[in-house]
Amino acid sequence: MRKKIVAGNWKMNLGLDEAMNLASELKVKIDNQLDTGEAGVGGELPEVIFFPPYVYLSRMLDIFHNYEGVGVGAQNVHHNEHGAHTGEVSALMLRSLGANYSLVGHSERRQQFGEDDELLAAKIATALKNGIKPVYCCGEQLPERESDKHFQVVEDQLKRGLFWLDETQLKNVIIAYEPVWAIGTGRTATPDQAQEMHAHIRKLIMEKYSAEAAENMSILYGGSCNAKNAAELFAQPDVDGGLIGGASLKSDDFFRIIQSF
Numbered sequence: 001m002r003k004k005i006v007a008g009n010w011k012m013n014l015g016l017d018e019a020m021n022l023a024s025e026l027k028v029k030i031d032n033q034l035d036t037g038e039a040g041v042g043g044e045l046p047e048v049i050f051f052p053p054y055v056y057l058s059r060m061l062d063i064f065h066n067y068e069g070v071g072v073g074a075q076n077v078h079h080n081e082h083g084a085h086t087g088e089v090s091a092l093m094l095r096s097l098g099a100n101y102s103l104v105g106h107s108e109r110r111q112q113f114g115e116d117d118e119l120l121a122a123k124i125a126t127a128l129k130n131g132i133k134p135v136y137c138c139g140e141q142l143p144e145r146e147s148d149k150h151f152q153v154v155e156d157q158l159k160r161g162l163f164w165l166d167e168t169q170l171k172n173v174i175i176a177y178e179p180v181w182a183i184g185t186g187r188t189a190t191p192d193q194a195q196e197m198h199a200h201i202r203k204l205i206m207e208k209y210s211a212e213a214a215e216n217m218s219i220l221y222g223g224s225c226n227a228k229n230a231a232e233l234f235a236q237p238d239v240d241g242g243l244i245g246g247a248s249l250k251s252d253d254f255f256r257i258i259q260s261f
């Protein structure tokens, strides 16, 4: 069965003290939840993944390394393993630190740093080679949705970025559907909009790979997902959890989202 996942993308936010307080508060809440065996609404405990800024990764891993059900990942990864790339961080380094995941292709990286699907495919290759599981982000911009091109846009992103992998490699990938118009805007996709895109993504995986590959892929929704709307989104049959930005910066809100299954 595919995994339910709630991931927190802290982006470029929080000073060290704030970051460590947030992590410790969440650890206490997760510890308590595990102790009491009390899970979310549906009685399920999702995997939790933190995506802090690079500079806090090591500190986060001091807290959560080998903690069952909690992963720690980077927000970005370079497409080369090492070399003269000033300011960059490689999958090999992430792995040597004990990190398990990396976001790849977040829309802010696509837009602000010009990352295209070809580069993202190379990042995915290096990540997988070094034991880092990529969370591949895809999603359309507002004009693309308004002109009814959203299914095609996401399909192209998947085909170019991901669908060159073989089925065994694909097992180590997570997909996050994040409509760009919903990110940080407070304008969340409706549960129906999320469901129909997630079902579309799953169908594409089935056509390219197999029913089993499609069934096992965790597909997360991201874009103004918060403590109020998470339960309704996560109740959709093809929504396997969330990639949370703003609402992952407050422990109460993020924990309520974790409990929304």
Ligand code: PGA
Residues within 6 Å of the ligand: 009, 178, 182, 183, 184, 185, 222, 223, 224, 225, 243, 244, 245, 246, 247
């Ligand atoms: P948001 O960000 O929850 O603040 O909209 C989501 C994301 O960018 O991953």
